[in-house]
Amino acid sequence: MQRQAGSKRPTVAWRKPAIAALMAGLLTFTTACSYFGGGSNSASENTTPVKQASADEPGWKVDTAPITFDWYMNFSWYTGTDWGKDITSQYVTKKTGVSINFIVPAGNENEKLNTMIASGKLPDFITIGWGEDAVKKMIEGKLVLPLNELADQYDPYFLKVTDPAKLSWYTQPDGNVYGYPNASSSPADFAKYGADYVSNQVFVVRKDMYEALGKPDMRTPEGFLKALEMAKEKYPQVNGQPLIPLGLHEFTENGNYSLEGYLQNFLNIPMEQNGKLYDRLTDPEYLRWLKTLRQANQEGLLAKDIFIDKRAQMEEKISQGRYFAMLYQRSDFSAQQNALYAHDPNSVYIAVDGPADAKLDAPVLNGPSISGWTLTLISKNVKDKARAIRFLEYIISEEGQRDLYMGEPGVTYDMVNDKPVFKPEVLKLLNSDRSAFDAKYGASHKYWMEMDTNITDQWKPESVEPFKQMEDWTKGKTVSRSEFDQLNPTGNSPEGIINTKISQLWGKTLPQLLLASSDSQFDQLFQDYLSKRDQYGLAKVQAYQQAEYEKNKEKLNIQ
Template identity: 25%
Template sequence: MSMYKGKRSRLAAIVIIPALMASTLAACSEGGSTGSTGSASEEQQSGEQSQSLTKLTYWVELFPDAAAIMKSYGEVTAWKEIEARTGVQLEFQHPAQGQLAEQFNLLVASNKLPDVVDFGWNSYPGGAQKAIRDKKIVPLNDYLEDAPNLKALLDANPEWRKMASTDDGNIIGFPFIREDVTQQVFLGPAIRQDWLDKLNLSSPTTIDEWYTVLKAFKERDPNGNGEADEIPILIPAGELAFAGAFGTPNDFFREQDTVKYGPIEPGFKDYLATMNRWYDEGLLDKDFATTDSKMRDAKITGNQVGSTVLFLNGGIGKYMDLMAKSQPEFKIVGTTYPTLNAGDKPVFGYIDNPVTGIFAAITGSNKNVDETVKFLDYLYSEEGKLIMNFGKEGETYTLVDGQPKYTDAVLNNPNGLPISQSFRSHIMGATSGPFVQDVRHTQQYTTKPEQKEAMALWSAPTHENRMPPVSIAAQDSSRYASIMTDVNTYKDEMMLKFITGAESLDKFDDYVKALKALGIEEAIQIQQAALERYNDR
């Protein structure tokens, strides 16, 4: 019988979940509050059981801004509190910075895996279903009775369950879930509001209006230094916020249930023609193809860039903070995704899925699957959610009228850490992991009015043509990867040539033929089959 079905080991002598967690699970199964702390007898039992600690090895990426201030997530206040509440000791293992994919591939090639591996398992060669067949991870379907908190979430949100499952219906692992649409919107077009005000211009909504504004930025010296050094717009080739206005994103999309590939559609030629015009007239940064993050920072803080595409916190929030003292009039704000016609509703935009694709999966090397399931499920309880998003009560948050509010330990870090790193040192709500991201965390993390306004504007696209998180079939994965490596290399090369004018757009049809010769039509059919399997999950 498969190790994933039928009988499961019930090791009564090994107690890994103390009574606090046990009472939480019992309360949930009996219809009580998942935040219950249990009876006095249960607390006594917890004290007795705490002498028998379980250790779990847990492999997960250490986010770069966390790596700058800590060696392990074991230093994070939230994880310390989880360990204290449950009695489970976590031994975190982190891949070397900048080597996530390589380290993951080396990890899964070994025979002995950590107990839990937190990763985008659909990136496993052949996908998560292949990882299950290879016995690298244990699907959760037969363990949901021991995971009532996660089960309740998936039962109440069928689309979340689809996103957390393989095409065969196997639940991959414990997902990171964003519970509100505002948490899924964090990137979009942005513009210098102070420049618009100085030139008496309105924020653009159509491609034609964008052209008018960018021309004004180029010709009317909005930075006021008497030099024509303004960069009206700084975006990469194929930028979704602008390619999407032409109905053809720089990737696969769907029209109803038919998969298409944007870069070979007629609308993409119109997009490239627009970018070529902007480039020729000096509106698009002449170094758009080679500008890295440091150069981008220098150009924006150097008062040169009029518009770009930014993150809410790592963009709008970051630059508003950086410029607050040196240039108090500096104001960069979100703007609507452009359309071709005034009044049209944008279709394409940046949005993450509520189930992000990162799963804390129990590996085939784990000897205590049942107990690990109970431990990870605790993080989806109201109590676990509160800890992961807010840390330790009285230290990193307090309850005000029953609502968690961050303390100055987080919001005004005594060690002078910027707010993003301050959050990283205390909670996991800003990153990923096996829990639900609390919307009350997001509301306190994203505080500037410019950020809140941007979030509202960037939430407008319908996303009706967006591809869901499909999985390429294992038998197609090698061929698909080979095709798309060649397609992307050629496509990216030709986009630059078309935009800079090194190649005439009269050659667009030849470019499409070349992509078809490289196998893009076969790749579309592989994506089509993946979409149909996803819809049938």
């Protein structure tokens, strides 16, 4: 995926009178502007000359005095919190003056963030999954600042490095944009780079066990159950610990990723039919496979661990090679995969054809979408508005992407034929011990808050084992589904309240379905779920989702 270095994107036409705001900003720049909470510095010490309003010069270069921002990551598992200890973060701080104090919740993310929202005070930056209810709460509560207004006032160059399609996608009804996504790819990006896109969604098996069992076909319910049974019989223990025949994402109050979108994608279940959103949960193929998993539990092939383990426990068990098979996200166990490969290349996990529909169709897997993965927002309490929007501009820009992905020139990489290339010792550590690489070098998306893979893939080293096989397996099966993003109502709207109740009902029902003692009990539990969601007001939620789907197609120019 090549992109010309230094390429510029056109400015976006905001839905509110941005020109007036820009003129106001220019008038402000002719005198001075106050920085907020800038330590002991007084307002008179923080004057901003007219030239700083230029749309032709990166705003971050204007002021590189030391400053530390508090950055909240709404992911309890995030471990990259040691800013300033690795070469990449040291280089970025030396270059921009910005240091980061990461804040990560110790327990439940929603509880932590809701507590902060209730207090009315948030850290300088917030990075959160785009689909979280808290995004709407922060915007409606005026706890976060419009990025477009910050750009107009402090850093017009922001509009040169951001993608108009992404800004338009995240423009709110009030005409403002409050968050910018990472890992985002518009349909236009997909048309340009799509042949190289890979999906994170995989069905994997432990290579040595799978091959010793004769590479069983696991596409049918019968073959799937037989393979789990053979694995448990042949390998009852792994290094003195019980084998876990099947691994899944963790169960939450709203369900389980592996047993919803992932499984449905493997079964090639449509997202829509004849222009109407399709209720994938009621698809006969999907229910057939949920019943297969119910039978697996009845036969002792689902370990109790999978119902209670969180990500930290799962990572430990993956590193021990205790799972035979997993319906999982490959990027979530890269460090563990590296450790297994270093110990024994045959003990790694490889992607294979997993659960399939009755026709044995190939899976249709989610690729990158315009919504991306997370949103980063700037708090109204930010200690320095100008420095905040300028630092965001920097890390979104191609220069910032290169710095955070490649590290420090001459230290972590060299220029070879006008292209940054990791030094041999750096690349060796990246491919052999991700944890050690992160601690020492901190490059290659350790700091992924605004990673743009459409930019960084032009510098990405060629994939090697044990990762290449999984990536290659998803090629040709990966599609764009941007039009199906952001369909769910959020917040305290009537539809949002109903949808929350239905989601939590599903979160309680799903494990019960797998633990049912018979197919008849499964059917009864599922019918109870369908009846209750209808009583809650499912029809209102579906009408809302259909309307949003139509809007998305219009925004994305999809016929």
